[in-house]
Structures are given as structure tokens and as C-alpha cells.
Amino acid sequence: MLYKIQGILKKKEPHRVIIEVGGICYEILTPATVSSRLSNDENAPVQLILYHYFTIDQSRAIPMLVGFIDELEKDFFEKFISVTGVGPKAALKAFDKPIAAIARAIEDADMAFLTSLDGIGKQRAKQIIAHLQGKVGRFALLKEEECAVKPVKKEIVEEAREILKRLQYNAHEVDTMLKRALTVDHDIENVEDLLNEIYRQRA
Numbered sequence: 001m002l003y004k005i006q007g008i009l010k011k012k013e014p015h016r017v018i019i020e021v022g023g024i025c026y027e028i029l030t031p032a033t034v035s036s037r038l039s040n041d042e043n044a045p046v047q048l049i050l051y052h053y054f055t056i057d058q059s060r061a062i063p064m065l066v067g068f069i070d071e072l073e074k075d076f077f078e079k080f081i082s083v084t085g086v087g088p089k090a091a092l093k094a095f096d097k098p099i100a101a102i103a104r105a106i107e108d109a110d111m112a113f114l115t116s117l118d119g120i121g122k123q124r125a126k127q128i129i130a131h132l133q134g135k136v137g138r139f140a141l142l143k144e145e146e147c148a149v150k151p152v153k154k155e156i157v158e159e160a161r162e163i164l165k166r167l168q169y170n171a172h173e174v175d176t177m178l179k180r181a182l183t184v185d186h187d188i189e190n191v192e193d194l195l196n197e198i199y200r201q202r203a
Contacts, residue, residue, distance in 0.1 A: 002052055004048065004049055005028065005048050006021070006045075008043050008045060009046040011042075012039075012040065015030060015031070015093075017030055017035065017046070026065065029064060029066045030068075034095075038069075049067070049068045049070060049073070050067060050068075051066040051068070051074050051078065052066070053066075066088060072139060076102075076103065079132060079136060080102075080128070082131065083132065086127075086128070090119055090120075094119055094120050095117075096117060096118050097117065099142060100140055101113070103136040103137070103139035106132050106133055107133060107137055116201040156191050156194055157178060157194070160178065160195055180198075180201055181194055181198045182194075
């Protein structure tokens, strides 16, 4: 059983990386929250903890590797896919926000947050909460920097806050919307990007 891979990063995409080890290149699937924290430099050293499974394609079984930066991330992934109907492919898509934030949403039964994850609808979110609530608290304690996303400038956040207040949202609603939007793993360069992300999550 494969546990860890250590080599040279040859290519990085949002949901996969190519790692060279001793002249052999391995394709490793990665959640967006993992890819975003890896170096963008070709030939940078990289080490990933592995989860592997088989996908069935017609009459053959294809081995697949999923990479994580640390053991806790892998443990949470395995918990997540233990939910009926949530397989590795679905979990890879859903992990587009920090693991700590997802775990907190499960513990808090936060349907709005869970349904904002890629590919997770209301029924699936209910199943996730029913199966995992009370079991993932330790993952919610992960430091945010360990699930880091690119920080957003304070002035952008404050401008968005003022706009939301003018739109008649109360302080609690504003804080909740901003907190969720700021967990995304893609760049937020201006207030328009931030407000668009808030709208996307509420849609």
C-alpha cells in the first residue's frame, strides 16, 4: 500500500499534479485546497500523503492516487467519503474550501455553507450532517493557516462590509457572509470579486 510520495513537482493544475520520482512521473489527484498551497515553481520539491482507490472503467480497474499535505487532511477525506453516495471523485470536487471550515459547517449543521461546496446539493448536505456531525470536531480545530487561502486586503473586506450594511443586512449576516466568502481558494483582488463570491454562495 502506498503511503507517501516525495519527489519533484513537474506540473500543477487545480485538481492534479505530476510528480517525478527517480525518472518516473506520477499523476496525483489533489483537492483544490491542496493544489493552491503547493509551489508554482517547476522542479520544486514536494511531498504528499497518499490515499489510493480503484475506479472501474468498462472491464478494467484503474488505480487512482489522491494527495494531501498532511495526515489530518487525508483522515478527513476518508471520513467524508464514508457518507453514502459520496465517493472520492465527489469529495475531490467538494474540497474547494478549507477543511477546517467544512468540518465546522458539519458540526454546526450549516446547510448554506455545505451546499456552497462544488457538487453538494441540499439532500447530500443533509446526509453529510446526519452521518458526520459530532465526529469531525478535531478537524474543525485545524489552524486556518494550515488550510490557507490567499489573504484579502483589509480595505477590500471593510468596503464590502459597508456595502452589505447599506443593502440592509444586519451585522451578524454580514459577518457570516464575509467569513464564508473569505474561505475560497481562488484570488479575490477587489471588492467586486468578494461581493460576487458572496452572491455565488447565496444563490
